[in-house]
Amino acid sequence: DSGVxxxxxxxxxxxxxxxxxxxxxxxxDLSVYWYxxxxxQGLQFLIQYYNGEERAKGNILERFSAQQFPDLHSELNLSSxxxxxxxxxxxxSSSRDSRETQYFxxxxxxxxx
Amino acid sequence: xxxxxxxxxxxxxxxxxxxxLRCNYSSSYSPSLFWYVQHPNKGLQLLLKYTSAATLVKxxxxxxxxxxxxxxxxxxxxPSAHMSxxxxxxxxxxxxxxxxQLTFGSGxxxxxxx
Numbered sequence: 001d002s003g004v005x006x007x008x009x010x011x012x013x014x015x016x017x018x019x020x021x022x023x024x025x026x027x028x029d030l031s032v033y034w035y036x037x038x039x040x041q042g043l044q045f046l047i048q049y050y051n052g053e054e055r056a057k058g059n060i061l062e063r064f065s066a067q068q069f070p071d072l073h074s075e076l077n078l079s080s081x082x083x084x085x086x087x088x089x090x091x092x093s094s095s096r097d098s099r100e101t102q103y104f105x106x107x108x109x110x111x112x113x
Numbered sequence: 114x115x116x117x118x119x120x121x122x123x124x125x126x127x128x129x130x131x132x133x134l135r136c137n138y139s140s141s142y143s144p145s146l147f148w149y150v151q152h153p154n155k156g157l158q159l160l161l162k163y164t165s166a167a168t169l170v171k172x173x174x175x176x177x178x179x180x181x182x183x184x185x186x187x188x189x190x191x192p193s194a195h196m197s198x199x200x201x202x203x204x205x206x207x208x209x210x211x212x213x214q215l216t217f218g219s220g221x222x223x224x225x226x227x
Contacts, residue, residue, distance in 0.1 A: 042219050043217035043220075106155065106156040
């Protein structure tokens with residue numbers, strides 16, 4: 001158990017809908033990262049937050065957004081969902097954003113029908 | 114830019130024989146390198162990491178990896194495979210500096226035969 005929690009574990013929704021994925025980092029970790037794992041794209045970095053502020057952006061679509069709250073939990077919002085958004089979404093956390101190991105949560109499996 | 118190439122998408126070994134999973138990296142700066150493992154329907158677990166200390170890195174479950182700058186490689190090895198090692202393994206690179214996003218290789222599926 002990495003100490004990173006993600007909810008929900010599974011999510012089934014329809015095209016055009018909006019969902020919110022939640023992540024609680026390990027106690028004391030200030031950085032939260034979101035990754036998407038799909039069959040065709042592999043594991044891709046989406047976005048990083050550090051202590052409430054956006055720090056880095058990767059291959060995140062404009063339909064997706066994230067935020068990190070004062071209690072350091074983070075939410076990833078996916079809107080106008082398409083079939084191709086079906087994937088496993090991982091959250092990871094680290095204590096700082098310099099040379100620290102990222103610990104991954106169990107993931108949220110999203111299925112868009 | 115940084116990237117990693119995992120040279121084998123599938124590796125199959127017999128239980129008790131050595132494991133070698135190959136990874137080459139490309140990075141303009143001094144990288145941090147990691148190996149993560151993903152068991153079926155599970156999250157990603159860190160096996161080991163290299164951050165410019167010793168070039169031979171020991172990880173969990175008997176795995177180790179050697180950083181070879183001249184060959185830009187970071188191959189993962191284990192002397193004797195166990196059935197529980199069957200999983201997907203990812204070689205990962207992270208640049209030094211303020212941006213800590215990880216770049217993942219495409220993964221190597223390890224099968225362990227009885």
